[in-house]
Amino acid sequence: MPLKLTVIGTGYLGATHAAAMAELGFEVLGLDIDESKVATLARGRVPMYEPGLEDLLARHVAGLEGSTGRLRFTTSWEEVADFGDVHFVCVNTPQKQGEYGCDMSYVDSAVGLLAPHLRRPALVVGKSTVPVGSAARLAGMLRELAPAGEDVELAWNPEFLREGFAVQDTLHPDRIVVGVASDHAESLLREVYGGPIAEGTPFIVADYPTAELVKTAANAFLATKISFINAMAEVCEAAGGDVAVLAEAIGHDDRIGRKFLRAGIGFGGGCLPKDIRAFMARAGELGADQALTFLREVDSVNMRRRTHMVEWAREALGGSFLGRRIAVLGAAFKPDSDDVRDSPALNVAGQIHLQGGQVTVYDPKGMENARRLFPTLGYAPSALEAVRGADVVLHLTEWREFRELDPARLAEVAGQRHILDGRNALDAQLWRKAGWTFQAMGRPNA
Known part of the structure; x- marks a missing residue:
């Protein structure tokens, strides 16, 4: 009999995983405690923007015309337990309020609610990013709470999704890592x-702690690489160098590589910032905090870039934001996403607003989420309207739409032709030719 899969938690990770598993040919049942989210998914719609996900979902959701019918959604734990052979736990692990540590309450709750209904052999697979040591603890919880006892196993299978490429990354991953405690669990995941x-x-087959560490180690490395090139941007600004040329030169070294070497206002989102902080917190609990002290500086460099952008904008306006109009192009933490969690762009916009600036934001996909998080900012329906009357324009999320803007058209409506490229993604020559004063982080002004 073909395996039947369930996915517990249908947010960004869970919805993508459920749709992808159906695409791979499995019958899938997704569970969420949010009835409105379940209803939305059952109509073949997704509550977030992710390229290709809605089409993939609609291709498989039961009851939709032309679908395979392999994917359904429910709010019933008993139905999920009865249905599935393999249960994927895909719930959120946010940063604890006021602490660096990881909030495990959603994972603990999911396992605690599922386990009492597991009356036959099953494999529970964690995909959430968790502190090392969590899997062993959760395996014990399963054995204690599940009626099937030792016949319920746990595995850990970290996700490596990139927002904007999540469908591709799930269907055609660059690696699959599984932390298992038995050959049977490995066989099921194969x-x-x-x-x-x-x-x-x-x-790649590993033990529990190694599988847990793979995700946090990967995110720590990427965060370090981003903060490294941003630290080099600070040095370039002080020395009169060009960080873009520097990045190109060192990126040709195969040992370094060219990815994640674009200097700018730093990283954000729901993963990198909270994951490196949780990694530091867990290392401290294990008595290995000295091994990760460098991550404190990685985090510090990253947050400093946002403050630097605010100061840079103030200087461009002659030293004060009061009574000045600022256009912010970008709200999402990265392009091809509507995710505004810990968005550097919105953080900069919010800081300027608090210091008296009249800020107007435009983002191709993140406007609704931005309004919910920062309701006091101004919002425009297009880049052109955001720029209208602005004394300075800040480019803070590297959407393709912004790279393809017509600087001459924007120059006609801007209050002053001054743009600051916080992502080093715009064509300086094109903007300067249209009469703009163009500045980019870590690069000469001329």
């Missing part, structure tokens, strides 16, 4: 991921 494995995706 069956689940048979499609990608057949395509040549590496399948």
